[in-house]
Amino acid sequence: MMPLDFLTLTQQCAPQISPTTMAAxxxxxxxxxxxxIGVVHGRLMRQPSSEAEAMATAHxxxxxxxxxxxxxxxINRANWPRYGLTERTAFDPCRxxxxxxxILQGCFQLARRAHADEQAALRASLSCYASGDFSTGxxxxxxxxxVNDARQPVPATPVVVPAIAPIPVIPVTSDSSVSRIQPKRATDSRRELDRRELPSPERSEEPVESAVVF
Structure with missing residues (x-):
């Protein structure tokens, strides 16, 4: 699924609707x-995984x-002409x-005529949005x-790769059983050096490739 900063998207594309209501x-x-894609009296074997696949399926x-x-x-296919949507633009998140x-604003304006209470009118408008009337929903x-979904947090853009940060140090006391890592003694280093193959003069001039790939 496409990652979306839903709060920003709603504020830009549907400013007349509360982000909490829109997210719900x-x-x-x-x-x-x-x-x-939701099919009336039917069901897709699976949902499209790309815009191209979604457009082809809609066609x-x-x-x-x-x-x-x-x-x-x-948005129902029957409403596309009214809002200037096509098989391509209907999948555009902002459109x-x-x-x-x-649609929801129109339903709310109608519901306000029958309900003095704003929240009662909002709930009636949700039914209108889903079914076209104030009771079926x-x-x-x-x-x-x-209404229950409105209690869930509005999603933001997911962090796929975390920021680089130093590894913290855990302080220890002198009497702790966990001792600090001691540097190797010079004799140990010499023994290890004797066991390793020394690089030739020709190889020492070659650049060393980094093991970190970005």
Whole structure:
């Protein structure tokens, strides 16, 4: 899965939606997989592993008449024209979240007319986002799942390789059973040198290759 700084992405592409709410929706919809495809009354044998594979799969599903949703927020194929999406742009994380924000905001505005309480309206809008009405999402458990997912932390870009840092020293007392590593005596070094093959003059001029590869 593509690594995403989700907080920054949401702030840039869907500023009208709380990052906490957006993260909960995306976690429930795709598990933060930008190439996810959900087929209505069907299921893919496996999820696409690249944008090219996702686009090819979406094209095949469209040609076969399947109804399906794609991307981080699982935007349904029927909504693509309304939000200017194509088989390519629907998988773009920013465009996908922008479409999600527009749909969710529209649902919330409608829900506010029926609910004076903001949180009640938000939960009704989550049902609207998933099903197109204000009740199905409650019956299916979708609203409860998203609300529970909102308690999870918003993911940030994963650290694949850690930063270089010195190895810390553990202080020991003089009476500790753990003794410091003592330097080798000169006689020991001479014995080791006698056992090693001395480099020839020709080889000593050759550069030594580093064992560290970056």
């Amino acid at each position: 929706v995306v976690r429930a919809e795709s598990g933060f997989n930008p190439y996810a 095949s599903l469209s040609a076969s008449g399947w109804r399906f949703s794609v991307g981080l927020a699982q 996908n979240l922008a479409a999600c924000a527009a 409650f019956r299916s458990g979708y609203v409860e799942r998203v």
